[in-house]
Amino acid sequence: MADLAARLEDIVGAGHVLTGDAVGDDYAHDEALSATPSKPAHVVLPATADEVAAVLTLAAETGTPVTARGSGSGLSGAAVPRQDGILVSFERMNKILEIDTVNHVAVVQPGVTLNDLEAATAEVGMVYPVYPGELSASLGGNVGTNAGGMRAIKYGVTRHHVLGLQAALPTGELIRTGGKFVKSSTGYDLTQLIVGSEGTLALVTEAVLKLQPRMSEQATILAPFPDLASVTTAVPKVVGSGLGPLILEYIDGLTMGAITYSADLQLGIPDQIRETAQAYLVVMLESNSSARLDEDVEAVGELLSGLGALDVYALPGGAARKLVEAREKAFFTAKGAGADDIIDTVLPRAALPEFFAKVLEIAQAKQTFVVGCGHAGDGNVHLAVFQKDAQIRYQVLHELFVAGMALGGAISGEHGIGREKLRHFHELEDPNKIDLMRRIKLAFDPKGILNPGVLFD
Numbered sequence: 001m002a003d004l005a006a007r008l009e010d011i012v013g014a015g016h017v018l019t020g021d022a023v024g025d026d027y028a029h030d031e032a033l034s035a036t037p038s039k040p041a042h043v044v045l046p047a048t049a050d051e052v053a054a055v056l057t058l059a060a061e062t063g064t065p066v067t068a069r070g071s072g073s074g075l076s077g078a079a080v081p082r083q084d085g086i087l088v089s090f091e092r093m094n095k096i097l098e099i100d101t102v103n104h105v106a107v108v109q110p111g112v113t114l115n116d117l118e119a120a121t122a123e124v125g126m127v128y129p130v131y132p133g134e135l136s137a138s139l140g141g142n143v144g145t146n147a148g149g150m151r152a153i154k155y156g157v158t159r160h161h162v163l164g165l166q167a168a169l170p171t172g173e174l175i176r177t178g179g180k181f182v183k184s185s186t187g188y189d190l191t192q193l194i195v196g197s198e199g200t201l202a203l204v205t206e207a208v209l210k211l212q213p214r215m216s217e218q219a220t221i222l223a224p225f226p227d228l229a230s231v232t233t234a235v236p237k238v239v240g241s242g243l244g245p246l247i248l249e250y251i252d253g254l255t256m257g258a259i260t261y262s263a264d265l266q267l268g269i270p271d272q273i274r275e276t277a278q279a280y281l282v283v284m285l286e287s288n289s290s291a292r293l294d295e296d297v298e299a300v301g302e303l304l305s306g307l308g309a310l311d312v313y314a315l316p317g318g319a320a321r322k323l324v325e326a327r328e329k330a331f332f333t334a335k336g337a338g339a340d341d342i343i344d345t346v347l348p349r350a351a352l353p354e355f356f357a358k359v360l361e362i363a364q365a366k367q368t369f370v371v372g373c374g375h376a377g378d379g380n381v382h383l384a385v386f387q388k389d390a391q392i393r394y395q396v397l398h399e400l401f402v403a404g405m406a407l408g409g410a411i412s413g414e415h416g417i418g419r420e421k422l423r424h425f426h427e428l429e430d431p432n433k434i435d436l437m438r439r440i441k442l443a444f445d446p447k448g449i450l451n452p453g454v455l456f457d
Contacts, residue, residue, distance in 0.1 A: 004041075004042065004058075004062060004064065005017055005019050005042055007058055008042060008044050008055065008058065008086070011044075011046075011051055011054045011055055011058065012044055012045060012046050012047065012051050012055070013047075016044065016045040016046070016047070016092070017042055017043070017044055017045075018042070018043035018044075018045075019041065019042055019043075022043075023039050023040065023042075023043050025037070025039075026072060027039065027040065027043050027069065027072075027081070027087055027089065028040075028080070028081070029072070029079075029080055030069075030072045030073065030074040030075070030076075030077060030078065030079040030080060031072070031073055031074060031075050031331070032074065032075050032076055032077040032080070032418065032419075032420050033075075033335060033339060033340060033341050033342060034077075034340065034341050034420055035077035035080050035418075035419060035420055036080075037080065038080050038081055038082065038083050039081070039083065040067065040081035040082065040083065040085050040086060040087040041083065041084055041085060041086070042085075042086045042087070043086075043087045043089055044086055044087070044088050044089070045089050045091060045092050046088065046090075046092065046093065047092045047093060048093070048205075049166055049168060049174055049205035049206065050174070052088065052093075052168040052203055052205050053168040053169075053172050053173065053174050054172070055086065055088060056168050056169070056170050056171070056172055056203065056449070057171075057172035059086055059170070059449050060170055060171060060172065060447050060449055063447065063449065064084070064085055064086055064449065065081075065082040065084065065085035065086070065449055065450075065451075065452050066085060066086045066087075066088060066170070066203075066449050066450055066451070067079060067080070067081040067082065067085060067086070067087050067088070067199065067451050068087075068088050068090070068140070068144065068199040068203050068204075068451070069081075069087055069088065069089045069090065069141075070090055070110060070111065070137065070138030070139075070140045070141030070142075070144070071113060071134075071136050071137050071138045071141060072141075073134045073136060073137040073138075073141065074141060074145060074415065074416065074418065075331070075342060075344070075415040075416075075418075076145070076198075076412070076415045076416040076417060076418025076419065076420050076421060077418040077419035077420040077454075078144070078145065078198045078199060078416055078417075078418035078419065078451065078454050079141070079199075080418075080419060082452065082453070088203060090109070090110040090111035090138065090140050091111050092111065093109040093110055093111045093205065094109055094111035094112050094113075094116070095108070095109045095112065096108050096109075096112055096116060096117065096120050097109065097206070099120055099121065099124055099126070099211075100180065101124050101126065103180045104126065104210060104211045104212070105163060105180050105208055105209060105210055105211060106120070106121065106128060106208075106209045106211055107206065107207070107208050107209075108139050108206070108207055108209060109139075109140075109205070109206055110138060110139060110140025110141075110143070110203075110204050110205060110206070110207065111138055111139075111140060112138065112139045113135065113136055113137065113138055113139070114128070114130075114131075114132075114134075114135040114136070114137055114138075114139070114142070115135045115136060117139065117209075118135065121211060121214070122214065125213065125214050126211040126212065126213060126214055127211065127212050127213070127214040128161065128209055128211055128212075129151050129154070129155035129161070129212050130142065130147060130148070130149060130151065130152075130155065130156075130157060130158050130161055131149040131150050131151040132147040132148060132149035132414065133149055133150065133327075133328035133329075133331075134328070139207055139209070140204050140207070142158050143158055143162060143165070143194070143195055143204050143207055144195075144196070144197065144198050144199050144204065144416075145158075145196065145198060145414065145415065145416040146158045146159050146195050146196030146414065146416070147414055148375065148378070148380060148413060148414035149375070149414070150247045150249055150324070150327070150328075150375060151246055151247060152375055152377070152378050152380070152414075153239070153245055153246070153247065153248045153375065153377030153378050154244060154245065154246050154247075155212065157414065158195060158196075159192055159195040159196060160210075161209050161210040162178075162191060162192075162195050162207055162208070162209060162210075163178050163179065163180060163181065163182065163191070163208045163209065163210055164176065164177055164178025164179045164180070164191055164207070164208035165177045165178065165190075165191050165194055165195075165204055165206065165207055165208070166204070166205045166206035166207075167194055167202035167203060167204050167205060168202060168203045168205055169202050169444060169445075170202070170444065170445040170446075170447065170449050170450045171445075171446065174205070175190070175202075177189075177190040177191040177194070178190075178191040178208065179208060180208055182210070193440070196416070197455075198416050198417065198418060198451065198454050198455060199450060199451040199454065200441060200444075200445070200450050200451045200454055200455050200456075201440070201441065201444040201445065201450065202444060202450070203450075215286040215287055215288055216287075216288050217286060217287050217288065217289065217290050217293045218246070218284060218285065218286045218293075218320075219284070219285050219286075219293050219294075219296075219297045219314060219320075220247075220282065220283070220284045220285075220314070220315045220320035220323065220324070221282070221283040221284075221285075221297060221300050221301060221304070221312060221313065221314055221315070222267065222269075222280060222281075222282055222283075222312075222313045222315055222323065223280065223281045223282075223283070223304040223309040223310075223311070223312050223313070224269065224273055224274070224276075224277030224279075224280050224309065224310045224311060225277060225278070225279050225280065225281065225308060225309055225310060226276060226277065226278060226308065226310060227278045227279060228250070228252055228278060228279040228356050229353045229356065229357070230279070230307070230308045230309075231250045231279040231280070231281050231376065232250065232349075232352035232353045232356060232376065233307070233308075233353055234281060234304065234307040234308065234309075235248065235250070235281070235349055235352065235376045235377060236349055236350055237303065237307055238281075238283065238300070238303065238304070238377075239349065239377055241299070241300075241303055243285065243296050243299060243300055243303075244285075245283050245284060245285055245300075245377065246284045246285060246286045247282060247283065247284035247324070247377075248281070248282075248283055248284075248375070248376050248377030249281070249282040249327060249373060249374070249375060249376060249377075250279060250280070250281055250282075250373060250374055250376040251279070251280045251282065251327065251330075251373040252278065252279050252280075252371055252372060252373065253277055253278045253279055253280070254371045255330060255333075255334075255371050255372060255373045255384075256277075256280050256373075258330075258333050258334075258337060259326040259327060259329065259330050259333050260323075260326060262326065262329070262333045262336070263322055263323075263325065263326040263329070265319070265322045265323060265326055266319075267313070267315065267319055267323065268313065268319070269311075269313065273310050273311055276310060277310055281304065281309070281376065282323065282324075282327065283300055283304075284320070284324070285297060285300065297314055300312075301314070327373060330372075330373050330382070331382075334371075334372075334384035337384075337386075338386060339384040339385065339386055340385055340386055340387055340388060340393055341384075341385045341387075341393060341397060341420075342382065342383070342384055342385070342415075343381075343382070343383050343385065343397060343400060343401075343412075344374075344380060344381070344382050344412055344413050344414055344415045345380075345381050345383075345400060345401060345404040345409055345410070345411060345412065345413065346378070346379050346380045346381065346404070346409050346410050346412070346413030346414075347379045347381070347404045347407045347408060347409025347410075348379055348407065348408050348409065349376065349377065349378065349379040351379070351407035351408060351409070352376065352379060352381070354407060355381065355403060355404060355407055355409075358400075358403040359383065359400065359403070362396060362399045362400060362403065363396070366387070366392055366395060366396045366399075367392075368385060368386065368387040368392065368393070368396045369385075369386035369387070370383050370384070370385055370386070370396070370400075371383070371384055371386075372384050375413075378413075379409070379413075380413035380414060381404075381413075383400065385397065394423075397424065398424055398427070398428075401424050401428055402428065405428060411424055411425060411428065411429075417454070417455055418454055419453055419454055422453070422454070422455070422456075422457060425455070426457065434456075437455065437456075438456060441455075441456060
């Protein structure tokens with residue numbers, strides 16, 4: 001161990017290898033509720049891509065497992081290191097290398113946070129539109145999990161905005177994939193293979209990200225509904241209206257009460273409506289024309305009223321911002337309330353009513369409290385599961401995943417499999433696909449040093 005630490009220090013410099021008591025508790029976990037924290041033997045803080053490649057060369061030589069870490073905001077346990085391993089933290093690789101306003105791209109190191117990139121792009125009238133909610137999250141972590149978020153209904157998820165990568169392979173080579181161009185038919189798309197691979201194939205050391213023009217005007221509409229089925233039935237109608245919402249979120253009544261209470265947020269909804277509503281739809285629109293935006297707000301209001309909304313509210317700017325922020329923090333609200341797990345299953349949006357009926361059936365049968373919210377526009381459901389008994393909780397999650405997959409969905413829409421959904425993944429996914437993934441993993445990582453225990457047991 002001492003010899004390995006010395007050799008790592010030779011690579012990244014004195015003071016940039018942490019061992020023993022110098023390894024803080026934050027390095028032992030991410031935000032997964034059910035993951036068991038685990039401190040690594042070594043935390044390495046590289047400053048360059050060459051240093052990352054050299055660390056991987058040494059790890060391969062010594063057979064030492066390696067886990068990558070950005071901001072530690074993941075929800076699947078993929079950033080939980082091995083006790084005998086190396087944790088590569090990208091906190092020193094946090095530079096925005098370029099904002100190219102001609103090609104509409106940003107070039108960033110993996111430790112750059114969404115907050116950093118938001119500030120830099122705002123200065124030039126552009127935006128990186130992927131919005132997973134936790135703006136302290138790093139771009140490297142977002143690439144690793146293919147993060148999504150509330151704006152996916154309009155702009156898509158991380159993989160739709162990653163044009164190219166520099167990555168260190170576990171065999172020690174550095175490669176570049178893609179570039180500042182928006183299309184290519186030149187061999188396998190290695191960029192997209194690495195995106196969403198949860199640190200099991202390569203460590204991203206640089207990313208080329210597609211930017212969008214920043215819209216100047218936004219408006220938020222809140223519509224309470226008598227039940228969740230009415231909300232989910234309305235969602236395809238809103239998507240098909242041609243109004244192009246920036247955000248289309250559902251929030252069940254209990255979650256709305258919890259997040260507004262936590263944020264001390266008053267939305268001006270009359271008591272009679274609030275007591276009747278069991279679910280809410282939040283629609284955010286954007287435009288560069290205030291007149292066009294006003295027309296779109298009116299059209300959405302009329303549409304939702306005709307789809308069974310109890311009322312429709314155009315929220316003032318301050319209240320709208322606070323509501324979106326409160327929705328972003330729904331995970332922490334659930335965590336504070338004692339939730340035992342969070343799932344993010346995804347399915348075709350038209351299947352949402354049938355899925356939620358199944359959720360209620362499973363929760364009642366297992367005497368488990370299940371509430372939530374989610375990205376209704378793209379069918380990504382976030383459910384907080386309150387069940388202390390680990391065995392029963394496993395059964396509840398398993399049945400929820402089965403129900404979602406039976407309706408054409410998948411286990412995870414944006415958080416990833418990590419360690420915490422590994423058993424469900426192997427029991428429910430097509431074994432032929434898993435075998436193919438194993439062969440891809442072997443081609444990238446022949447010694448199996450990158451994130452063992454994530455995706456594969």
